Amino acid sequence: MPLQDYMQLISTDDHLIEHPKLWADRLPRKFLEAGPRIVEMKMGPNDRLAEVWNYEGRIYPYIGLNAVAGKKPEEFGAEPTRYEDMLPGCYDPAARIIDMDIDGVHAGVSFPSFPRFAGTVFLEGEDPELALLCVKAWNDYVLDEWCATAPDRLIPMIILPLWSVEESVKEIHRTAAKGSRVISFVENPVPLGLPSFHTDHWDPVFRAATETGQPLSVHFGTSGKAPITAPEAPMAVMIALFGCNSMYATADLLFSPVFHNHPDLKVMLSEGGIGWVPYMLERMDQTWNKHRFYQNINQTVKPSDLFAKHLFGCFIDDEHGLVNRNLVGIDNITWESDYPHSDSNWPNSRKVVHDLMIDVPDDEVHKIVELNSRKLMNFPRTEPTV
Template sequence: MTDLFDRFRVIDVDTHLTEPADVWTSRMPARLHDRVPHIERIDGKDVWMADGGFIGAPGFYSMAGWDGVLPASIPETYDDIAPSMYEPEARVALLDAEGIDAQVLYPNVGGFGNGYFTTLSDRSLALACVQAYNDFLTDWTSVAPDRLVAVTALPFWDVDLAVAELHRCHAKGHRAVNFCNQPSDHGMPPLAHRHWDPLWAAAQEAGLSVSFHVGGGSMGTQFEDVAEMGWMTNFAKVSSLIFLDNIRCVTDLIFGGVCHRFPDLRLVSVESGVGWIPAMLETCDWQWRNGGVGDEHPEYDLLPSEYFQRQIYGCFWFEEEAAVEALRRYPDNILYETDYPHPTCQHPGPRTPAQRPRDYATRALGGLPDDVLDKVLHANAARIYGL
């Protein structure tokens, strides 16, 4: 079977970078270094600390190629983490080796929807942390700005600040913004509320897509069964269930009128799979008609599936038959990702040595026609991110 990565310019729309240890300490005054995210070595392990509290460890989300399973075995220090996870030149070399043209980049430390910074009582410090990350990202992607795609983190707890940061980072070359998929989990108005309309308007005017990464809401209650179930089993359960958060996110955007009010705004459901999309949209269309939504909102001029086709996108990285069916139904709305270097990423390691992204794509997608393959591997993403 012909290798698809040799035939198409592949754009990987969801990857993460392991933030270097000095992202915040190199950009903020020394008097704040203990309060902002910084690395401390404790019992021989590199961990992220802020305000005296543990907020994570780089090894947890740097698992590609690691012969171990969370939480018992992770890279303990930066010396154990591949440079391609935190150095831009090494990331570009990885792209060349894997036959990938470009990658879209998301954070780790601040949370997938930037929710960690809402826990800081000093909102001016929280804003400074967000801006420091975005400035770091500008520098990191400048090594190859058409191959390393910057996605702006937003201080979503203040819509005016979020709009200002969108404009600031757009001027620096960022190609999308990342927004919390469940802002109500952080005490903010729900996603469909008109409170957020200034942000959607700013993104639409700037031609920037808005990303909603899974896990952007509060995931705390999903870990309640750890003692009974086991840590790794529960982690696998949670990793499956967080897709449901983005089903909620997408339906909020459609039923809440965001798509109708902002018809040129592109909305991307990130790391949430795509197999559920045909069934969800069929359900939404059925309930839309039976629920009399058109009577309550006569301004809505499309069905949910039509709003989706016009402006919403989903991303996948491991599904096979389910992804092929979604592509058959919605070829213009599906994007390919690898999730590198997260624990569930599509990337080779000692446990799955043959599972290179190109092997998976060729096996799972190779039977699709060339026009569909070009869309899912390149053209859809190139259009969204201006590549």
């Protein structure tokens, strides 16, 4: 059945490029030099003058693949880029709405770019006071400026000061009072030098998330551990394998005490796809059936039952996953655009979704493209006034 006009596409994974003065507009004067700011440097094989971020003297170049919406694959590249090379919708919220209208996307949630998808750049901060202010500045920008531009279209996501559970809890409650709907979190804290999901370290954060009714969104790659096989392997190997990070996160969480201790916690597996879910659930259930008795894992609840209650797969154009959607769980699937990254189908997202779901019943399509996301993120539909 065709995708009906009454269905509004909700993207659970887009990205914004921070504008050059985001932190300069919000940090105290004494931190302006050390805080994130754009500088120009010659970079790349052609010594091209690029715009890059300087934070406490460390240079963080924008990767070109983060802002390729509107370009042909032949024009993609990983070299640093400039704002003038991007569509304005990458960094301007009003222009973003225009690009969403072109793409047929009604609403979306956007991850950070310079701070990385879960704000882990600020774990590297030498000054913890500045790092905390930087996290708060990003969140305030998203809540007060980016999403305030179109509150019924742009869904507020926040990042956390991951080095401090106490400050993370405070930030969850502070931003929830201002309207945040989603919390970006890491797929695996251990590679970042943080305690694992198998400890009680994160319990206050998970409690704060459930108290404020917000899901965690764990984008692949947020662990900082890319799935590369060899130093000589091309970047294509890493890109092809990135979904494995979501598989790791799924196994890690389902065999951890997290969902047993926090029965209302919801976690989104951003950009992980869904085609692998049926196999992983089968494999984990088999492992649980045969190996749970001699290990420190829950003895009464199967991993697949936990998945159905707590985890949500997010996909862009996963044909295999949609064919097997009932094994994933219709209520556990959300759609994403990934604008302005290289996996995005902009400006043809609505057509791609229509063609991809032509044989999917309308009620299932409606859940996948809109209703599941609205329920998960507590983002009700706003009907136009007459």
